[in-house]
Amino acid sequence: MNLDRLTISGFRGLLGTELTDETVVLLVKAFIDPLLVSPLAGGESHNKKQTNKLHILIGRDGRESGIHIEEIIVKTLVENGINVTVGGILTTPSVLYLTKTLTFDAGIIITASHNPIEYNGLKFVNNDGFFVSHEFIQKMKDGINLGDMVPNNESVMGEIIYDSTLAKRYTDHIISSFSKLKTKMRVIVDPVNSSGSIMSPEFLRGLGCEVIMINDEPIGIFARQAEPNPQALLELGRATLGYAMDIGFGLDPDGDRLALVDENGIPVFEEYTLALCAKAVYEKLKKENVLSSAGPLVINLSSSNTSSDVAKEYGIETKRSKVGEANVVEKMIENNSMFGGEGSGGVIFRPVNFCRDSFVGMALILNLMEETGKKLSVLVDELPKYIMAKTKISQVIGDRLQVTENQKLKDLFKNGDLDDSDGLRFDFSDSSWIQIRASNTEPIVRIYGEAKTQERIDELVNLAKKTLSY
CATH class of the missing domain: 3.40.120.10 (Alpha-D-Glucose-1,6-Bisphosphate, subunit A, domain 3)
Incomplete structure (x- = not known):
């Protein structure tokens, strides 16, 4: 297992090679081992789990592979004396919310987020409803490296609960947090055949919307690209215009990212x-x-x-x-x-x-449209505008970036204000900026930047690329 893939964002990998059954078992054991010896489990020794069982919530996105991974996780947990509630297809934010509010000891989300269907992964949640910390991830890595994890204790089996009410509990909470819309807005949603398919219709109807869904059958495969970028939202754009909808919403597979399409069928910059x-x-x-x-x-x-x-x-x-x-x-x-x-x-x-x-x-955008009485295209037109560049280069260059190129970039962009907390970001007096950073999840270096003119952003990006090239 490549432990560099294990971060606070979880573990993602290509099915069958980077993410195997054995990898899933190892990750789950590494996750529960610190919990079994912590006060969450009722004491400082593994034996305490016999009298005070942990209870962990499991949710997954709509990938077909998630069903098998869910079975492996449940089996591993119950064989370690841990009670499990299986929520089925749930969005990532709903699992975070439910883990905290229903006082689970932890949560595991089966998802590869916006990665293609060939990938899957696990995200790990603490009892406060947050992703686990850097320190906790290091404990997991140490346990895997040392092979020092609690063995199965099948004499104290955990219990399995299948709960189909969890999605509604979550959507009821979001609905109750906002005023019901006075105007019956016409909304169309593309949840990419995943977790938003189950939850979006009743949620939006609960806010007072008229709803049409596309790509909404959770059939295990995605009808479009998983990441909701403009190219992936062309079908949603055509449907938004064709059905005369007020707005279109595009989701990623685990429902933590939101893309917009205006009433003219035009995808809005992310x-x-x-x-x-x-x-x-x-x-x-x-x-x-x-x-x-x-x-x-x-x-x-x-x-x-x-x-x-x-x-x-x-x-x-x-x-x-x-x-x-x-x-x-x-x-x-x-x-x-x-x-x-x-x-x-x-x-x-x-x-x-x-x-x-x-x-x-979704609720915030709909409320803004109603409160202002403005169409989405008008609200977008009123925003301050920049021209943004997002590009990437190979990790080979990235390795050099870590060692020698930092100073060259600092010298090159010395007229900018430097923030080096995450790669290098330089902000300039004309409101332009450029950031160069190694990706946390891919073997690439990302170059992002922004300026008021195309010429200025091209200048910044080309200077950075030239400095980083051989």
Whole structure:
């Protein structure tokens, strides 16, 4: 097993080679071993599990391979004396919410997020409803490396509970957190045949919408590309226009990212989801006279300045974190922030669900449209605009970046303000910026940047590429 793949974002791999049955068992045992010796299990020794069993929630996205992986996980857990609740197909944010509110000791999510259907993976959740920490992941890695994990104790078998009510418990919570829409908006959703297929229709009807679904049968395969980028949303765009819908929503397989299509059938740039949701939150707080309670906007270092410009309109400062949901959440906790997220369509509204949640994003966007009386295309047109570049280069160059090229880049972009907490990001006086960082999940280096003109962003990206080339 390549342990570099095991991070706070979980473990993802190609089925049959990088992710095998044996890998799943090893990961699950490495996850439960620290729990079995912690106070969560009632004491400091493995034997305590006999009198105070752990209870773990399992959810999965819509991939066909998830059924088999679920069976392996359940078998491994019950053979270690752990009680299991199987929730079936659930979104990632719903498992995070339910793990905390229903007081499970932990959760495991079977998903490869926006990766293609040939992949799957596991995400690990603590009893506070957050992804486990860097320190916990290191404990898992140490256990795997040392082979020092608790053996099966089949004399104390755990129990299995199948609970089909969990999806509704979660959607009821989101619905109750927002006012019902006064206008019956026409909404179309493409949940890519995955976890959003089960939960989206009743959720949106609960908000007061008229709903049409496409690619909504959870048949185990995806009718389109898993990542909800503009190319993947062309069918949704045609359907939005053809059925005269007010808005189209595109989800990724585990429901933590939200993409938008306007009433004209045009996919909206992914960075604008977060910016529009920020506007919705701050408008709501301003109307309620509690804007001062918002705290700073927290976004990652790769996210567009559009969101921070929106926040600035309301007198809200912006704090930036390393890339990754767990890092954004950690920074939000540090700064007592109410709202944050990632520019890839990951919306975090702390009072409702403290994680990236596409359902929260849908509710915020719909409320913004109703409160302003504006169509989505108009709201998008009103946003501050930048031209953004997102490109990547091979990890071979990335290895050199870690050793020798950092100083060259610092010298090259010395007129910019440097943030080196996650790769290198340089911000310039003309509001342009560029970031160069090694990917956490792929053998590549990402180059992201933004400027007011195409010429300026091309200049920055080309300079970075030239400096990193042989």
